[in-house]
Amino acid sequence: MKTAAMAPIGGERWTMGREAGAIVLSHALPKVTYGKGGASEGAVEIKPLCAILAAIMESKKNQAMEEKTLFQKIADREIPAEIVYEDEWSVAFRDINPQAPTHLLVIPRKPIPSIDALTEEDRMLVGHLHLVAQKVAEQEGLTGGYRLVINNGPDALQTVPHLHLHLIGGRKLSWPPG
Numbered sequence: 501m502k503t504a505a506m507a508p509i510g511g512e513r514w515t516m517g518r519e520a521g522a523i524v525l526s527h528a529l530p531k532v533t534y535g536k537g538g539a540s541e542g543a544v545e546i547k548p549l550c551a552i553l554a555a556i557m558e559s560k561k562n563q564a565m566e567e568k569t570l571f572q573k574i575a576d577r578e579i580p581a582e583i584v585y586e587d588e589w590s591v592a593f594r595d596i597n598p599q600a601p602t603h604l605l606v607i608p609r610k611p612i613p614s615i616d617a618l619t620e621e622d623r624m625l626v627g628h629l630h631l632v633a634q635k636v637a638e639q640e641g642l643t644g645g646y647r648l649v650i651n652n653g654p655d656a657l658q659t660v661p662h663l664h665l666h667l668i669g670g671r672k673l674s675w676p677p678g
């Protein structure tokens with residue numbers, strides 16, 4: 501039987517193939533066949549398969565909704581914030597407890613918990629976040645300079661486990677930071 505991997509459905513890997521004119525879907529679950537003119541002898545109807553897939557997708561969706569970070573909720577506009585910029589990959593909004601006249605947070609929509617959790621896959625995204633910071637700094641008129649800070653882990657006092665760049669400016673900043 502010739503098989504081909506399908507795009508993941510609800511995060512699950514399925515394989516699709518053809519066997520004697522029938523389409524066969526395989527997974528960890530028993531083989532399910534739907535052939536010419538309906539379900540073939542000994543095969544499971546397609547309806548229960550759809551119900552299984554729907555249940556998998558629903559449970560994945562619920563899981564994702566339960567596990568949303570505070571900043572994901574802001575990005576999805578479930579929690580109010582003053583959003584100053586957004587695009588397909590990132591969002592920038594004002595910090596609720598500003599440490600300077602301008603204090604923005606630039607976040608990826610992807611819920612990466614911290615710098616430690618970055619992978620090769622995030623290479624472009626991390627660069628993009630910096631370009632967004634540059635753009636919003638200009639938007640905010642920070643011509644005299646600004647500081648980008650990423651707190652990583654408990655020793656750095658990271659409090660929200662969703663990667664974020666603090667963009668701080670609008671006054672002369674001291675160094676070193678505390």
Ligand code: AMP
Nearest residue numbers: 581594595596597651657658659660661
């Ligand atoms: P960090 O300590 O580096 O994890 O920074 C988290 C930042 O998120 C802090 O500066 C908080 O003031 C800010 N923050 C927390 N909750 C909100 C919120 N609902 N809206 C905007 N900023 C927030």
